[in-house]
Amino acid sequence: RKEVEQDPGPFNVPEGATVAFNCTYSNSASQSFFWYRQDCRKEPKLLMSVYSSGNEDGRFTAQLNRASQYISLLIRDSKLSDSATYLCVVNVNSGGGADGLTFGKGTHLIIQP
Amino acid sequence: NAGVTQTPKFQVLKTGQSMTLQCAQDMNHNSMYWYRQDPGMGLRLIYYSASEGTTDKGEVPNGYNVSRLNKREFSLRLESAAPSQTSVYFCASTPTGWVYGYTFGSGTRLTVV
Numbered sequence: 001r002k003e004v005e006q007d008p009g010p011f012n013v014p015e016g017a018t019v020a021f022n023c024t025y026s027n028s029a030s031q032s033f034f035w036y037r038q039d040c041r042k043e044p045k046l047l048m049s050v051y052s053s054g055n056e057d058g059r060f061t062a063q064l065n066r067a068s069q070y071i072s073l074l075i076r077d078s079k080l081s082d083s084a085t086y087l088c089v090v091n092v093n094s095g096g097g098a099d100g101l102t103f104g105k106g107t108h109l110i111i112q113p
Numbered sequence: 114n115a116g117v118t119q120t121p122k123f124q125v126l127k128t129g130q131s132m133t134l135q136c137a138q139d140m141n142h143n144s145m146y147w148y149r150q151d152p153g154m155g156l157r158l159i160y161y162s163a164s165e166g167t168t169d170k171g172e173v174p175n176g177y178n179v180s181r182l183n184k185r186e187f188s189l190r191l192e193s194a195a196p197s198q199t200s201v202y203f204c205a206s207t208p209t210g211w212v213y214g215y216t217f218g219s220g221t222r223l224t225v226v
Contacts, residue, residue: 034214043203043217044156087156089214100146100207101215105155 003027004090006104013078014112020074021107023088033064033071036087038106044087047073075109083111115139119204119218126194126225134189134221136204142216143209145187146171147179149200150220156203162187163209194225 006023013019025033033050048055050062050071061074071090075082088104117138126132138145147159158171162181176198178190187206191198201222205215 032212043219046214100161103156
């Protein structure tokens with residue numbers, strides 16, 4: 001099983017719609033979860049951390065389901081500027097080592113006018 | 114602006130040439146990382162440095178060497194470039210370990226011909 005797995009998409013969504021995508025992770029002891037956004041030919045940028053209780057930042061909501069080992073990202077009222085690749089990021093190695101975070105390959109989102 | 118600075122932004126090398134990619138951060142972060150990103154492969158960890166004076170191999174270290182020159186700077190060296198090393202290289206830093214998200218530099222696009 002891959003350590004961090006995402007549906008690569010692309011997800012083609014009309015402007016104003018709500019879109020959600022999930023990411024599964026392999027290590028049940030993982031403790032840190034993030035969503036990153038990467039625009040074409042740019043570096044990944046932190047979108048939001050994912051907390052156990054779930055968290056919201058404007059139009060974006062992140063959820064963690066530890067029992068099923070997945071995290072989700074919900075985008076409401078999608079904008080053209082939301083078009084990007086969304087990377088799921090998890091600390092797969094839970095031993096506390098600094099080798100850090102494992103990145104999913106990303107889900108490509110295209111918002112259509 | 115505070116952040117992670119990578120140089121150069123673009124580079125073309127001939128097979129067998131050597132070069133060093135530079136990375137510097139001004140956020141007083143302890144941990145620094147080098148990733149490569151290839152289409153369909155996602156971000157893969159090459160080397161990391163948990164703190165000044167330490168370096169460790171990541172997932173794909175072959176063909177690379179690193180130096181943590183001081184707390185701010187972490188360089189990546191290709192001793193004898195190969196076409197398989199054509200990629201986009203990202204440097205990242207974090208205060209420590211995987212608890213916090215990473216801050217990425219803007220990347221170096223390397224082509225080996």
